Amino acid sequence: MxxxxxxxxxxxxxxxxxxxxxxxxxxxxxxxxxxxxxxxxxxxxxxxxxxxxxxxxxxxxxxxxxxxxxxxxxxxxxxxxxxxxxxxxxxxxxxxxxxxxxxxxxxxxxxxxxxxxxxxxxxxxxxxxxxxxxxxxxxxxxxxxxxxxxxxxxxxxxxxxxxxxxxxxxxxxxxxxxxxxxxxxxxxxxxxxxxxxxxxxxxxxxxxxxxxxxxxxxxxxxxxxxxxxxxxxxxxxxxxxxxxxxxxxxxxxxxxxxxxxxxxxxxxxxxxxxxxxxxxxxxxxxxxxxxxxxxxxxxxxxxxxxxxxxxxxxxxxxxxxxxxTDELTGVANRRSFEKRFDGAMSLYLKTGSPFSVVLLDLDRFKEVNDTCGHNEGDRLLKEISGVINSSIRESDLCARWGGDEFIVLVSGDSSQAVFIAERIRSSVEQASVCKDIISIESAVMNVTVSCGVAQYLSGDTLDSLTLRADKAMYESKELGKNKVVVG
The missing domain is CATH 3.30.450.20 (PAS domain)
Known part of the structure; x- marks a missing residue:
């Protein structure tokens, strides 16, 4: 209000x-x-x-x-x-x-x-x-x-x-x-x-x-x-x-x-x-x-x-x-992320403070839904959102971008964003709860994330910035998934 x-x-x-x-x-x-x-x-x-x-x-x-x-x-x-x-x-x-x-x-x-x-x-x-x-x-x-x-x-x-x-x-x-x-x-x-x-x-x-x-x-x-x-x-x-x-x-x-x-x-x-x-x-x-x-x-x-x-x-x-807030995972939703992005862009225009985004997608999430059911899929999304939040700084913001995609607004340049993305990727790979969820049906099905990183450049809009991050994320999937790629 x-x-x-x-x-x-x-x-x-x-x-x-x-x-x-x-x-x-x-x-x-x-x-x-x-x-x-x-x-x-x-x-x-x-x-x-x-x-x-x-x-x-x-x-x-x-x-x-x-x-x-x-x-x-x-x-x-x-x-x-x-x-x-x-x-x-x-x-x-x-x-x-x-x-x-x-x-x-x-x-x-x-x-x-x-x-x-x-x-x-x-x-x-x-x-x-x-x-x-x-x-x-x-x-x-x-x-x-x-x-x-x-x-x-x-x-x-x-x-x-x-x-x-x-x-x-x-x-x-x-x-x-x-x-x-x-x-x-x-x-x-x-x-x-x-x-x-x-x-x-x-x-x-x-x-x-x-x-x-x-x-x-x-x-x-x-x-x-x-x-x-x-x-x-x-x-x-x-x-x-x-x-x-x-x-x-x-x-x-x-x-x-x-x-x-x-x-x-x-x-x-x-x-x-x-x-x-x-x-x-x-x-x-x-x-x-x-x-x-x-x-x-x-x-x-x-x-x-x-x-x-x-x-x-x-x-x-x-x-x-x-x-x-996203109702399922409890992290920020797209609307909240857009407000935070506008604030970061205004700060950049005033002080030149850099910021970046990390767009990540769960690998083989469709198989989890098909194999374990939507309830376990929802449980996995909640677990992943918790892992992401524990891997980022207080100055950063994690939001659910849609489906099995999450986006992180990182205060800093692309190198800092890559560091955050690697920490997220590694934490998800090692998360025991994720392994427990998948082991219900198949012990060989591992949950990982593919990350795309993009730094804000002058003239960028939210769409253009996320588009570069999205391309980098798909490139990481083409390279074999569970990777971080800078766009």
């Missing part, structure tokens, strides 16, 4: 493999990207949002239950009816509630006196003029049985606290006061931080004005407004004005990167839960898989190409060997 044709085949195979693989890889990558995007919008974000919401709701059920127990506790009601005189009793009661259930604080505000009792005594007497006490009057006025209120805890360094307020009434429905417990807002922040780490998403709570109230990064609390966040500020009003009875999905661009956001209103806090995720985070797995696929594909393609090249070379070698 022509080298350029082989190269074209390899290039074509490589191109097909590479183009096909890259096309399939990009298709799979796009499918993975779309699947990842759909998962963000329809699964990951909504599930994370609802899980957090449910977790927060579950976390508030326990303090609500305890507040309800306090509001219906006979001890508390009896203590109020008895005139609220024994402050130590209410202190112990509130402290036991706080420590038993692990709350940050517990309290009772008397409707009669306005005193604010907590586990460490009387904090204050509330007043409608004190902005910190407005919650009490608003709650009583609302007529609600209970409410959640986020406010600072004046009893403990104004720490932000989630208060669960519950009405306390007597049997006739008269208001006795408001009892409840409080959770540190840090507990909610820890919950959000846990979800942030677990789901690899940005999670925080904002008030109706957009101010961040709870965030894993405490430095952002009450110091950052979503209306000031790059990209998010473009949809902040839309988020804050969403339907508070349902959740919603949003999208904005930040640093040329899509960010998906979902929000849900939490009525207990009067805040919005916001969960957001950058699209690149979800695409990272698809991108990494794409890169791995490309790497594995490149390696597989390289291996396929190498195997293909080795396979092509192997079969090409076999084809070339079949095309240039």
């Amino acid at each position: 022509n080298v350029s044709v082989r190269l074209k085949l390899i290039i074509a195979l490589t191109t097909i493999l590479v183009v096909a693989f890259i096309s399939v890889s990009f298709f799979n990558y796009n499918v993975s990207r779309n699947s990842a995007r759909d998962e963000i919008l329809n699964s990951a974000l909504p599930l994370t949002r609802d899980n957090i919401y449910s977790e927060m709701q579950s976390g508030l059920m326990r303090p609500l239950f305890v507040s309800s127990l306090m509001a219906n506790d006979i001890f508390l009601k009896d203590w109020v009816r008895d005139g609220e005189t024994d402050v130590v009793k209410i202190m112990r009661y509130l402290d036991e509630i706080r420590t038993k259930y692990g709350f940050f604080t517990s309290f009772f505000v008397s409707a009669k006196t306005g005193d604010y009792f907590y586990y460490d005594g009387v904090l204050k007497t509330i007043s409608p003029k004190d902005r910190h006490d407005v919650w009490y009057y608003d709650f009583v006025k609302s007529g609600l049985e209970y409410e959640f209120d986020v406010d600072t805890n004046q009893a403990v360094d104004d720490i932000l606290t989630v208060f669960i307020n519950h009405r306390v009434e007597d049997r006739e429905g008269n208001l006795l006061g408001v009892a409840g417990v409080g959770l540190k807002m840090d507990q909610v922040a820890c919950l959000l931080k846990t979800f942030t780490q677990k789901y690899s998403k940005n999670i925080f709570l904002v008030d109706p004005q957009g101010v961040v109230q709870v965030h894993a990064d405490k430095q952002l609390v009450e110091s950052l407004n979503i209306k000031d966040i790059q990209g998010l500020k473009n949809i902040a009003d839309e988020v804050l004005n969403m339907n508070r009875n349902s959740s919603a999905m949003f999208k904005y661009i930040q640093d040329d990167e899509p960010v998906h956001l979902t929000a849900r209103f939490i009525p207990e806090f009067d805040w919005f839960l916001i969960v957001e995720q950058k699209e690149s985070a979800a695409m990272r797995a698809a991108r990494d898989n794409f890169i791995r696929t490309l790497g594995i594909g490149a390696l597989a393609t390289l291996l396929i190409i190498i195997i293909s090249i080795l396979t092509i070379n192997h079969f090409q070698g076999r084809l070339e060997n079949q095309a240039n």
Whole structure:
């Protein structure tokens, strides 16, 4: 096969493999990207949002239950009816509630006196003029049985606290006061931080004005407004004005990167839960898989190409060997000899390096075929070709010329060719296998060769050179066979 044709085949195979693989890889990558995007919008974000919401709701059920127990506790009601005189009793009661259930604080505000009792005594007497006490009057006025209120805890360094307020009434429905417990807002922040780490998403709570109230990064609390966040500020009003009875999905661009956001209103806090995720985070797995696929594909393609090249070379070698080798004897055929002759002639024309040919024919080969059969004749030809090859140099070439004729291209002048021819003739005459073949039928039938030698002369062609060698060979036969004659 022509080298350029082989190269074209390899290039074509490589191109097909590479183009096909890259096309399939990009298709799979796009499918993975779309699947990842759909998962963000329809699964990951909504599930994370609802899980957090449910977790927060579950976390508030326990303090609500305890507040309800306090509001219906006979001890508390009896203590109020008895005139609220024994402050130590209410202190112990509130402290036991706080420590038993692990709350940050517990309290009772008397409707009669306005005193604010907590586990460490009387904090204050509330007043409608004190902005910190407005919650009490608003709650009583609302007529609600209970409410959640986020406010600072004046009893403990104004720490932000989630208060669960519950009405306390007597049997006739008269208001006795408001009892409840409080959770540190840090507990909610820890919950959000846990979800942030677990789901690899940005999670925080904002008030109706957009101010961040709870965030894993405490430095952002009450110091950052979503209306000031790059990209998010473009949809902040839309988020804050969403339907508070349902959740919603949003999208904005930040640093040329899509960010998906979902929000849900939490009525207990009067805040919005916001969960957001950058699209690149979800695409990272698809991108990494794409890169791995490309790497594995490149390696597989390289291996396929190498195997293909080795396979092509192997079969090409076999084809070339079949095309240039005589099938019976294994020596070069006429086609191969002609190529070698053209090369020797080109070298002669360039450098003047002499070369010659030896044309030889088996003596009495027809008798061998007639006497011993064609199988033995073929065996004899194989043996003779082996003897010839062992008698010539590496620079020489033996080829089957046709029938029982062989030709040898000798690097050198006629004297060197005669030397080679004599060595061939002598080796054939002495070959034991040849004698064994002939002795099957007749011990007196000896196998020999007649050789004709001709040196290449300027102006010679293959035909003219072999014609001179052929004449010399027939002359050797006329002289009695088993001889070398120069033509």
